[in-house]
Amino acid sequence: MALADIFTRPVPTRGSGSAPAAPAARAHGARPAMTGAAAEALVAWVDEIAALTRPDRIHWVDGSAAENDALLREMVDEGKLIKLNPEWRPGSYLARSHPSDVARTEGRTFIASTREEDAGPTNNWAAPDEIRATITPLFEGSMRGRTMYVVPFSMGAVGGPLSHIGVQLTDSAYAVASIGIMTRVGTEVVEQIAAGKPWVKTVHSVGAPLAPGEADQAWPCNDEKYIVHFPDTLEVWSFGSGYGGNAILAKKCFALRIASVIGRDEGWLAEHMLLIRVIDPQGRAFHIAAAFPSACGKTNLAMLRPTIPGWRVETLGDDIAWLRPGDDGRLWAINPEAGFFGVAPGTGQSTNVTAVETLWGNTIFTNVALRPDGDVWWEGLTDDVPDELTDWQGRPWTPASGTPAAHPNSRFTVSAGQCPQIAGDWDEAVPLDAILFGGRRATNVPLVVEATDWTHGVFLGSTISSERTAAAEGTVGELRRDPFAMLPFCGYNMADYFGHWLKVGQSLRFDRAPRIFQVNWFRKGADGRFLWPGFGDNARVVEWIVRRLQGEVEAVPSAIGRLPRTADLNLDGIDVPEADLEELFAIDPDTWLTEADLTEEFYATFDGRVPAALGAELAALRYRLTHSR
Ligand code: GTP
Ligand code: SPV
Ligand code: MN
Numbered sequence: 001m002a003l004a005d006i007f008t009r010p011v012p013t014r015g016s017g018s019a020p021a022a023p024a025a026r027a028h029g030a031r032p033a034m035t036g037a038a039a040e041a042l043v044a045w046v047d048e049i050a051a052l053t054r055p056d057r058i059h060w061v062d063g064s065a066a067e068n069d070a071l072l073r074e075m076v077d078e079g080k081l082i083k084l085n086p087e088w089r090p091g092s093y094l095a096r097s098h099p100s101d102v103a104r105t106e107g108r109t110f111i112a113s114t115r116e117e118d119a120g121p122t123n124n125w126a127a128p129d130e131i132r133a134t135i136t137p138l139f140e141g142s143m144r145g146r147t148m149y150v151v152p153f154s155m156g157a158v159g160g161p162l163s164h165i166g167v168q169l170t171d172s173a174y175a176v177a178s179i180g181i182m183t184r185v186g187t188e189v190v191e192q193i194a195a196g197k198p199w200v201k202t203v204h205s206v207g208a209p210l211a212p213g214e215a216d217q218a219w220p221c222n223d224e225k226y227i228v229h230f231p232d233t234l235e236v237w238s239f240g241s242g243y244g245g246n247a248i249l250a251k252k253c254f255a256l257r258i259a260s261v262i263g264r265d266e267g268w269l270a271e272h273m274l275l276i277r278v279i280d281p282q283g284r285a286f287h288i289a290a291a292f293p294s295a296c297g298k299t300n301l302a303m304l305r306p307t308i309p310g311w312r313v314e315t316l317g318d319d320i321a322w323l324r325p326g327d328d329g330r331l332w333a334i335n336p337e338a339g340f341f342g343v344a345p346g347t348g349q350s351t352n353v354t355a356v357e358t359l360w361g362n363t364i365f366t367n368v369a370l371r372p373d374g375d376v377w378w379e380g381l382t383d384d385v386p387d388e389l390t391d392w393q394g395r396p397w398t399p400a401s402g403t404p405a406a407h408p409n410s411r412f413t414v415s416a417g418q419c420p421q422i423a424g425d426w427d428e429a430v431p432l433d434a435i436l437f438g439g440r441r442a443t444n445v446p447l448v449v450e451a452t453d454w455t456h457g458v459f460l461g462s463t464i465s466s467e468r469t470a471a472a473e474g475t476v477g478e479l480r481r482d483p484f485a486m487l488p489f490c491g492y493n494m495a496d497y498f499g500h501w502l503k504v505g506q507s508l509r510f511d512r513a514p515r516i517f518q519v520n521w522f523r524k525g526a527d528g529r530f531l532w533p534g535f536g537d538n539a540r541v542v543e544w545i546v547r548r549l550q551g552e553v554e555a556v557p558s559a560i561g562r563l564p565r566t567a568d569l570n571l572d573g574i575d576v577p578e579a580d581l582e583e584l585f586a587i588d589p590d591t592w593l594t595e596a597d598l599t600e601e602f603y604a605t606f607d608g609r610v611p612a613a614l615g616a617e618l619a620a621l622r623y624r625l626t627h628s629r
Helices: 037-053 065-077 128-139 173-182 187-194 250-266 298-302 353-358 454-462 494-506 535-549 578-585 589-604 612-627
Strands: 057-060 093-095 109-111 147-155 164-170 199-205 226-230 235-239 269-271 273-279 285-291 312-317 321-325 331-334 339-343 364-366 411-415 434-438 448-450 465-467 479-481 515-519 555-558 561-564
Touching: 037 128, 037 147, 037 164, 037 187, 037 199, 065 093, 065 173, 128 199, 128 226, 128 235, 147 173, 147 187, 147 250, 164 173, 164 187, 164 250, 173 250, 173 339, 173 364, 173 411, 199 250, 226 250, 235 250, 250 269, 250 321, 250 494, 269 494, 273 298, 273 321, 273 331, 285 535, 298 312, 298 339, 298 535, 339 353, 434 454, 434 535, 448 535, 454 494, 454 515, 454 612, 494 612, 515 535, 589 612
Parallel strands: 057 147, 093 364, 109 226, 164 199, 199 235, 285 434, 434 515
Antiparallel strands: 147 164, 226 235, 269 321, 273 285, 273 312, 321 331, 339 411, 364 411, 448 515, 448 561, 465 479, 555 561
16 A cells, blocks of 8 residues: 555544545655545444544554564553563563453443344343434543544454455543554554445443543543444444453454354354364364353463363464354354453463463563562462562552452463464464363353253253353352353344354264263352362363264263263373263253253243244253262
8 A cells, every 4th residue: 555645634523524634744644545435434433423422532553563563662651551670571561450441341331232132141232323422422532631542453364265354443541552462453454444344333432521631541441332233234333441351342342243143144153262283192173162151261261271281272272263154164263352351360370371471571461460670469379478569559569468469350461472482373264173162160060061962062061051250240250141152242032142152053064073972060069169270280181072073982971971081091190080080071960950941031031032942952951960869
């Protein structure tokens, strides 16, 4: 693209049409030159949103390193980022959010489909016209005193066959820097838009306009929050929050909620899944995707370092996967993201050394603690706790403080390319061999169970429940239904989504469809301790799964699915007491019948819309449970 004749544009006033372009020297943040109807539509939309939100400046983000450096420097100067000591953490920064803006706000997240039934009972529905009328006044003048950034992004490799593009308008420089890590940002995307490729419109404002001369806050946000999705017009509008999935709209809002609707219409799946390549001691490669709810171990499994000799894992993605049936009857997957927005607490040398190595530099940390030497710390990073820290809210902290030094949902944002075990071809599609569903279940759910076929696997996915974590507002530990780990992320009626999963299965060749498993790393003994060592030792479960795929081991039928013979689980080098092992796989028919009752209640909330095949699976489960008592 010719960048020579770029010009800066004054902000048009509302209703006055575009102001005449003032030719100027190549300015930082200027609009790239482009022509044609599609380009004009993009510019008209940017103008329209600027006329509504009234920013002082518009900055077209080109995705260059120089631009990113300038943005980060500016945020440091404004007190919005703390530059970490480059000796320990080069090119890295700490952001401290407002204490009221620390996680996704599911209660303020809306699906504004034309028909209420298309949002379904698990989503907050809003009538599109009504919610537009509610939020438009909030956006009126909401960017005053600020810069509006135009961020063109691609989910998936730019121009890739499964990729989708979009633009985020935002008044948060922190969001711009984060999107720059999490997606592919740049002028090439604008070229694709100009060439007529469809794109998704996303608008984000922290909702904190500045009066002339008013000093900014370190983390501007608004008590009132709205995260609104318009699946029929492919739009997202987010107001009031600067945090994670509320602000990086390409992630949960687009790549899951909107993309799930596109996938429903086009025959593919947008999933809350990690993606890995497992390589066995013979050098054979297997691709596995796994859906676990927020803060239930996706990033950890994505970066698995097997504790069993000869096995290796290559990372492909840690949070989102798009799955599409191929002409060959297999299910192909990509990771549409370009970075990791990972949970910091619990990420350490003994749990996820790969993540620790990934975070050597060029990382934005949010709400972790600061060490006196200008490096970061969080609970679980090291076994020893520093004597003295500054906590996530900027207060002096010692081990006696009695509060966590890092917020439980504190996060790191880092490029995928920095992961030492990233697959060389991580931006390409891979054929799936297995799909795992899991959750955080202290009781009942065994370490691993294999579905008997695709329909049973979809049934397992639909019945996933998990203890709540700090990744979203709510009571931590409370058990809730989180089918396919998609409860907060499915952009349409969850019962139709179950049906879509069944349909996608039918479009695969029966002998080439990925096999489905349920796993649970979080089962606890009566004394409250985890029964399974987890982390690197999860490779032992992966090994069993791979051996099942290869037909190398038999499984034991049970009421809830196929279980390993304990002799087939590789426990060399770890000490799991016999009693724990038994408890890890114990199935109590009575508590499972209670689970079945709860599943029936859950299905009933969909008013008859749950596919009959899943009702049949539930009936069959009850029959097997009753007969195993
Ligand atoms: P989101 O980014 O919110 O979607 O989370 P995630 O699913 O990627 O979860 P992540 O891997 O970041 O893990 C969340 C928490 O679970 C961390 O505190 C981990 O230490 C802990 N965790 C992960 N894997 C295991 C495991 O195998 N066993 C146990 N006990 N804890 C685990
Ligand atoms: C999750 O909550 O599943 C996350 C963090 O991955 S956020 O991007 O905030 O959704
Ligand atoms: Mn997630």
